[in-house]
Each structure stands twice: as structure tokens, then as C-alpha cells.
């Protein structure tokens with residue numbers, strides 16, 4: 264397969280971690296006989312320095328012309344003083360909305376070797392946790408009508424969803440469940456919210472097309488408890504924008520390792536943008552100590568969701584698991600006083616385990 268990938272290294276540790284993900288992709292391409300061409304794009308602080316804006320039209324056009332985007336991270340103290348609409352983080356919003364990405368996938372995985380980093384008790388996570396939060400990104404209360412009364416003493420935000428918006432993301436969740444453990448849990452507040460009742464109706468309708476996938480429903484207050492009480496209940500957790508914003512952060516925190524968490528933002532076709540959930544970590548930039556695993560796992564998600572290369576994606580994930588079980592650790596996931604490897608060496612340890 265020929266893949267055209269736009270690279271957005273960004274700021275801080277971004278270039279270092281993206282470099283390791285690219286080396287990993289190149290190894291996969293050579294083992295499995297694919298070809299990859301890369302186009303590097305400036306976004307974030309580096310773009311502000313060069314062009315005075317966080318994302319140029321040209322950069323967005325280059326991203327659109329690719330099959331998928333791999334992003335490091337943007338931002339840092341150097342740009343803290345720039346006005347709000349020119350901040351580096353605006354590049355992310357510009358890419359997400361400019362590329363029409365409506366579906367956010369955030370896996371939360373607890374590897375048995377790193378279970379001591381989880382704030383949860385061993386008996387709650389024994390055997391490992393592996394769940395995927397599927398969050399609607401472009402609708403709901405964040406984008407509804409909002410305003411204040413004339414005296415400023417009352418305010419409102421409207422939550423609105425159409426059946427079509429729900430259908431397209433429900434399909435993404437069912438498709439994801441099919442290549443995972445065939446279980447979707449819809450999280451909502453259907454006892455109170457009309458939008459939630461529409462979600463239930465619409466997802467139940469779509470479920471008819473996926474009879475091999477089990478479907479259940481959970482109220483959001485209960486889901487927030489179950490994530491810490493019994494996270495193994497979940498395979499794919501499907502939810503609307505605001506609930507997803509909150510629950511995806513909660514799910515991340517139960518893993519205890521921010522340097523390990525990948526994400527994907529998708530639209531209806533196979534195009535997607537892939538990035539670690541962490542930021543540009545300016546405190547450790549340029550020291551060769553950043554953990555590249557979140558970005559390497561984001562590249563694995565790219566192979567799975569944009570190119571349908573399941574075997575290749577799994578090869579990367581297995582290589583990461585094998586490196587971890589052989590004791591490879593970057594500083595952030597090493598226990599105190601234990602030895603650790605640098606960013607590049609961590610990448611090399613993973614790459615040499617790709618079969």
C-alpha cells in the first residue's frame with residue numbers, strides 16, 4: 264500500500280517523539296512491503312515564529328491532501344504571551360475543524376507491567392484494562408446556541424443533536440468494537456435529557472446492522488463510578504461531546520501514564536488525525552527523555568483506522584508490550600532509582616521487536 268502521511272511535529276518534545284514514530288512506521292513498511300511518503304507541516308509555536316499564525320492555509324491544505332496526519336504536540340511558555348486567537352493550541356482546533364473530524368477515539372490501556380502506576384487497587388485492574396472512549400466532537404452543548412439575559416444574571420447553553428450526527432458516530436463505535444471485543448456501552452443521561460433519549464433510540468436502530476456486537480446503556484453518573492470501580496466492564500464506551508470530554512480524561516488517569524496514551528480523530532471516510540494525548544512537555548524538551556510510546560501507539564492507530572492494516576497495527580502494539588515486559592522504561596514510567604532509556608533508545612527497542 265502507498266500511504267501519504269502529513270507530519271506535524273509541532274513544539275517542545277513534539278519533533279523528538281514524532282521522529283521515533285516515523286522510524287517505527289518505516290520499519291513496519293519495510294517488513295510488510297508498504298511505501299510511505301511524508302510531508303512535514305509547521306503548526307503551533309513554530310508556525311507563529313515563522314508565519315505569525317499558528318496554522319497557515321497552506322499547512323491546512325497540505326494536511327487535507329494527505330491520507331492521514333500524525334501530530335506531536337504544540338505550545339510552550341515561549342508563546343504564552345501571544346493573544347488568545349493566535350495561541351499555538353489554535354492550530355489543533357484549526358486542523359480538527361478544517362479537516363471535519365467529528366469522532367475522537369481515546370484508548371485507555373493498563374499494561375500489567377505498569378499496573379503499579381495506576382491509582383486503582385490491583386484487584387480492580389488485575390488482568391489489565393483495555394477500553395476505548397468514542398467521543399462525538401463537533402456537536403452537543405459546546406456548539407449549541409449560548410447567551411445571557413440582558414441583565415447578565417442568567418445564561419444558557421443549548422444541547423442539540425440530530426439523528427444523523429448520532430448515526431455516523433455510532434457506526435464508528437460499532438466498527439471499532441468489531442475489531443476489539445464486540446461490546447459497545449452508550450453513556451448518557453436518558454433519565455433526564457431528551458438528546459440522550461434520541462441517542463438511545465438512534466444507536467439501538469443502528470445496532471440492528473451489527474448483531475455481532477453487544478450493546479448496553481449506562482447513565483453518565485454511574486459510568487463515572489464504574490470507570491474506577493470496574494473498568495474491565497468497558498470495551499467501547501460511546502458518548503456525546505461533553506460527557507466524552509470528561510470521561511476520556513478520567514479513563515486516561517486510571518492508567519497513570521500520560522506518556523503512553525494515544526488518540527485518533529476521524530471523519531466519515533478513512534482520513535484521520537493521530538496524536539498523543541499529552542502536551543509538548545516543555546519542562547523536558549530537548550533532553551532525550553520524553554516517552555515516545557504514546558506517539559508510536561498513535562501511529563499504530565493510524566495504520567488500523569486510516570489504512571485498515573490491522574496486522575501491522577498489532578505488530579507495533581505487540582512490540583510495545585514486549586519492550587515493556589522486557590523492562591524497557593523511559594524516565595516517566597521507570598520506578599524510582601531504576602535504570603531508564605532515552606527517547607531514541609526506547610524507539611529502537613520497540614522497532615527491533617517488530618516482526
Ligand code: NAD
Nearest residue numbers: 336337338339521522541542543544545546547553554595
Ligand atoms: P504536558 O502534557 O505537556 O505535560 C504534563 C506533564 O507530563 C509534564 O511534567 C511533562 O513533562 C509530562 N509529560 C508529558 N508528556 C510526556 C512524555 N511523552 N514523556 C514524559 N513525560 C511527559 O501538559 P502541560 O505541561 O499542561 O502543557 C505544556 C504545553 O503543552 C502547554 O503549552 C499546553 O498548552 C500544551 N498542550 C498541548 C497539547 C497538544 O498539543 N495536544 C495538549 C495539552 C497541552
